[in-house]
Each structure stands twice: as C-alpha cells, then as structure tokens.
Amino acid sequence: MEGLFFLSQTSHFSADRVNDGKGNEVPIDFKVRATAETLRFLYVSDIHIGDATLWGQLIIPLLNLDLDSRFASDDRFGLADVTATLGLAWHPDRMQTFAFGVDLAMPTGSYEADSFANTGLNHWSVQPTIAYKYFDPQGLDVSLSSRLIFNTENTDTHYTSGTELVIDYAVGWNLGKVKIGATGYYLKQLTDDEGPAVASDGHRGEGLAIGPSLTYSFNPGMQLSASWQHDVIAENRSQGDAVWVNFATKF
Template identity: 70%
Template sequence: MGYFQLSQEEERKMKRARTLLGTALLLINCMTVAKAAENSNTQYAPGASQFYAGAIPPFEGFYFLSQTSYFTANRVNDGKGREIPIDFKVKATVETLRFMYVSDIRIGEAQLWGQLVLPLIHLDISNAFAKDSGFNMGDATATVGLSWHPDQKQTFITGIDIGMPTGAYDENALANAGLNHWSVQPTIAYHYSDPQGLEFATAARVIFNSENTATDYKTGNEFVLDYAVGWNFGKIRVGATGYYLKQFTDDKGPGVASDGHRGEGLAVGPSLSYSFNPGLGISASWQHDVVAKNRSEGNTLWVNVATKF
C-alpha cells in the first residue's frame, strides 16, 4: 500500500480544514431558527415590543397586533463577537399574530389582561455543507398580567409569559420553527406617551428555559430589555427601537463550549409610525445588530399593524 508525506504547510492547512469542518458540523447540529443556534435562540424575539411595550389600553375589549418581521444574516459570531469563518446565510420571515383581551376585572388599582401570541415562520438556512427551508407554526406564547394607569400618559404592566413547544420541530432538520422546550418569562414594562411630544417605552423580561428532550440540550436563562424612544408630531411618530440581551447562566448539554455558550446581543435602529385613528395604527422599525456574541449578526425589519376589534 502506498503513502505520501505532507509538508508542514500542508499539515497546517489540513488542521485548519478539520477545525472549520468541526465548527461547521457543530453549527449544523445546533442550528434552528433565525438566530442560528439552539443555544442562542429564544421563544421571545428580542426587540419585538418596540413602542407597544407597556401599551395596554385601559378600556375593556379585544385588541389585535400583526407583526411582520424579516431577519437576514450571513455571519455567526463566537463568544467574543468575532466572526466564525464559515459560509452561512439565514433568512426568516415571521408573521406574528397577537390576540389580546383587556378585562374589566380589577385587583386593587390594577386591571387584568391576557394575550395569545401565534407566530408563523418561513425559514431559509444554508451553509457550506447543508441547506434547508420550511414554513411552519412556531412556538405559541400565552400571557396573563396586570396593568396600572396612574394618569393619561403613563402605563405600568407586569405579566407572566409561558412559551409552549407547539411549533414544528425535527432534531435532524436544519430549519426548525419550534424549539421543543418550555419557557417561563416574568415581564415588567413601562410606557409614557405625550401625544404632542415625547414617547418612551421599555420592557424587561427574564427567560427561564427548560430542556429540549430530543437533544438533551438546555439553553441558559436570559435577560432581555426592549426599548423605544421617539417624538410625536400629530399622527406621525419618529424614533428608535432596539434591544439588549444577556444570557446569565450556562447552556447544558452535548458539545457545550467552556464559556457555557452564553449569548449577548445589542440592536438599534430607526422607527416610523402613523396613527390613522385611536383604534388603528401602523409602524415600521429597522434594527441592526451592533453586538452579537455566540449569536448570528444581522438585521431585522418590522412592520406592525395594531387595531381594536
């Protein structure tokens, strides 16, 4: 049997190729939805609340919010925010339907409210070794909460979101709309709105994730802060929206890196809104990832339509 001897330069190239292949295979095994890896993905989309954070109306009734988002990325970063050198592309189009009911039940000065959130997700994911796409229902979220309205300009809310594994999931697929685990997300939010001036909204949540039983992988717990600030010019509002995400416990499961694969992200971008009347409004926001650690780095476009039934 014949053999050949590699030069030192060729050996270095082979070692680098094996390293990149290992990284690629790890990504393939872990990738799920738009943020690229199972252990960098949440059942709540950071930055989603925008100017709707804390904006629970004081009037009883049914409300509806349609959120259409388009996320694109062509890079995945390591734990220090450096690009991992591998061909990678993801496109995610999501239609999120939020059905909210504000009741007339009061607990002291607080008003009881709840919502059901249903995402429809179309994914296209590709890298140097595999390609996948699909359209499916994502994981649903149910919320129950309380709201306070100290005056006509301010609203405080608190609530508990329950993320449910209702989305389509296949552990052997690259593009998964669901995450195959539960989450509990206590949330607080504040909204201030002057119809002829400043508008400010922020929402903070902690996400406690359960284990994905199909992969024996448990994503670490995360803190997410959404924010929005703008100025109202009559029916038009101009501003900025974004989010900050920080994972504060390690991932647990097969293949977890020594740093616990803790994710961190920061995004910001412009926003424009128009109010047709008190019961119908439309807004658009663009958010750019300026910090992404152990996450994909990309851009998200949001188009939102809110109305009262």
C-alpha cells in the same frame, strides 16, 4: 382602555455571519433568512385587582426559515411556538402605564433533532415580564419592557439553553398623527447552556440592536408602523438586520 386588541407583526431577518463568544465572525459560509407573520390578540378586561387591571394575550407566529452553511442547508415553513400571557396593568396617570405579566411559550412549532432548520424550539419557557410606557400625545413616547426567559430541557437533544435577560425599547416623538423614533433590544444570557458538547464559555449569548422607526396613527385605536433594527453587538449569535411592519387596531 378595555376591550380586544389585534396586532399583526410582519418581520424579516437576514444575516450572512455568525459570531463566536467574543463577537468575532466564525469563518464559515453562513446565511439565514427568516420571515415571520405574528398575530397577537390582547384582551384588557374590566376585572380590577386593587388598582390593577387584569389582561391577557395570545401570540401566534408563523415562520418561514431558510438556513444555509458550508455543512448543511434546509428550509422550513409553519407554525412556530405559541405564547400565552396573563398579567396586570396599572395607570397612575393618563400618560403612564406599568404592566407585569408572565408569558408561557409552548413547543407548538415543528421540530426534528436531525433537521438543520426548525420552526419550533422543542421546549417550554416561562418568561416573567415587566413593562413601562410613557405617552405624551404631543411629545415624548417611551416604551421599555424587560423579561427573564427560563427554559426547560429539549428532551430530544437533552440540551437546555441558559436563562436570558431581554430588554426591548422604543423612544419616539409624536408629531400629530406621526411618530418618529428609534427602537431595538438588548439580550444577555445569564447562565450557561447545559447539555452535550457545550462550549467552555457556556455558549452564553449577548446582543444589542438599534434602528429607526416611523408610526402613523389613523385614530386612537389604529396604527401602522415600520422599523429597521441592526445588530451592533452579537456574541454566540448570528449578526444581521431585521425589518418590521406592524399594524394594530382595536376591535
């Protein structure tokens, strides 16, 4: 379906613990609250390269971040890191879609090296992504996407985060205008962090989340969905819960 699409993603993440590299809670007072409004503008063109369709998107996140620990507390609100994508999509039949794209995450968010909370990461990242979707309007609905995240150096701290693999998944069943299902992600850091004071394990992170989702389709071009994701695995990461409310429409 060609044209311009819009997706509003409102999310809230909360965690009261941070884990070490073995998934055990680090014994410090810790709390994070992050509320984000992410605006996605997706354009599917009428340009075809062989059997593929050219598409692109712009992702603009606004973030309100509140961090509190025994050592420091801070909060920030503002623009986070904007991402631009260019890709190709294939439709072998009416129920299946394959897509490939390359995301470029730009350091547009606010960052101060001596700040406890920042809305930006202060580095670029290139993220090649592949995705698959199977959609039966009367039954099974499956979405999978896998990306590799290659990070550049944070020039203020001379720290480089390791390469990460992220898999997002959603499985549901369509019941007329309603879809019920489950959603979540898996994250695995593949290479060590590099920079001052890196832990002996390379500060490699790993995470797995899962939770229920509910979607209502007003028409083929407009949807409202809600989901909750609980972190069941968190290594060298905070462990908590995320709630999402998404609204998608076609202009």
